[in-house]
Amino acid sequence: MPSLRGKVQTVLRPVEPDCLGYTLTHEHLTMNYSSFFCPPSPGQEPLSGGPIEMKNLFWIKQNPYSHKENLLLYQETDAVKEELLHFKAAGGGTIVENTTTGIGRDMNTLKKLAEETGVHIIAGAGFYVDSTHYSQTQAMTVEQLTGTIVDEILNGADGTNIKCGVVGEIGCSWPLTQSEHRVLQATAQAQSQLGCPVIIHPGRNSDSPFQIIRILQEAGADAAKTVMSHLDRTIFDTKKLLEFAELGSYLEYDLFGTEFLHYQFHPDIDMPSDNERIARIRMLIDEGYEDRILIAHDVHTKNRLMKYGGHGYSHILKNIVPKMLIRGISQDKIDKILLANPKQWLTFK
Numbered sequence: 001m002p003s004l005r006g007k008v009q010t011v012l013r014p015v016e017p018d019c020l021g022y023t024l025t026h027e028h029l030t031m032n033y034s035s036f037f038c039p040p041s042p043g044q045e046p047l048s049g050g051p052i053e054m055k056n057l058f059w060i061k062q063n064p065y066s067h068k069e070n071l072l073l074y075q076e077t078d079a080v081k082e083e084l085l086h087f088k089a090a091g092g093g094t095i096v097e098n099t100t101t102g103i104g105r106d107m108n109t110l111k112k113l114a115e116e117t118g119v120h121i122i123a124g125a126g127f128y129v130d131s132t133h134y135s136q137t138q139a140m141t142v143e144q145l146t147g148t149i150v151d152e153i154l155n156g157a158d159g160t161n162i163k164c165g166v167v168g169e170i171g172c173s174w175p176l177t178q179s180e181h182r183v184l185q186a187t188a189q190a191q192s193q194l195g196c197p198v199i200i201h202p203g204r205n206s207d208s209p210f211q212i213i214r215i216l217q218e219a220g221a222d223a224a225k226t227v228m229s230h231l232d233r234t235i236f237d238t239k240k241l242l243e244f245a246e247l248g249s250y251l252e253y254d255l256f257g258t259e260f261l262h263y264q265f266h267p268d269i270d271m272p273s274d275n276e277r278i279a280r281i282r283m284l285i286d287e288g289y290e291d292r293i294l295i296a297h298d299v300h301t302k303n304r305l306m307k308y309g310g311h312g313y314s315h316i317l318k319n320i321v322p323k324m325l326i327r328g329i330s331q332d333k334i335d336k337i338l339l340a341n342p343k344q345w346l347t348f349k
Ligand SMILES: CCC(=O)NCCS(=O)(=O)O
Pocket: 028, 103, 201, 230, 233, 255, 265, 298, 300
């Protein structure tokens, strides 16, 4: 089996880890989220159709999953290209593109965007949450799922010869389904064969990240090469978060730019603001976890793009980094979060 040891695998080629630069570890550049459409509140149904306009932008920001067109990021490749160029001009170097099977991964578009912008793009192998698993996926054994993931990294994904460089985002629901459990075991086996980076989308319950790490470790995974995404909306209790940090995975705050009153996927959860995210990160640094923190925006709907009045892919570099400095997070620590930690995670072992 060919070895990628010591390299980072982009959609164009394996590269030296030192060339990555500032890295966002959880984004989407092209995807289709239409199967997660949430019907709007009674009386607001007419707002789900039609184009995105100034007059409905605030409503879409509050109800991003209730506007049909907003879920079709794959229609915006030209805008995404322009916004990747903004990211590069702001000092950005690399984007991990976490679109997996089930939400419209498009390897050819990722390759084209990498070629046309010069931004390093790293694609994700594996499967999103159960509700998007095809019947063939549901029927596969752990060994067959492992074979698929390994093949997407070594030979190319979706019938192309364009290769993935991470496994994930691997989708998990709460409660975890049997098919998701098998995918996690396959993820662990692929990681133990290839030494590859892994990234997980946990269920919306504070016990979910613990359960996932346990399943992965029992199946042979390396928690130290695994990212737990979306901690912003998953673990709120400080003691529990520090207990989770002890398990050794990367701790990702990847919903920067997402600020709304009502979290449509889980109304019991109050989505934090960017200031609250920065405060959590400061706390984790003070507790000694600076080597484990990663950040991103997880752009996955159109309204997050600058074209539609959103923050785009450069919000962290342009706005969050200066605010982190004001809140006492030194440039040295910021460089760990955006440069050294992603490099360490993305390099095959
Ligand atoms: C595909 C994009 C995605 O999974 N985003 C996560 C949204 S949330 O679960 O954190 O709300």
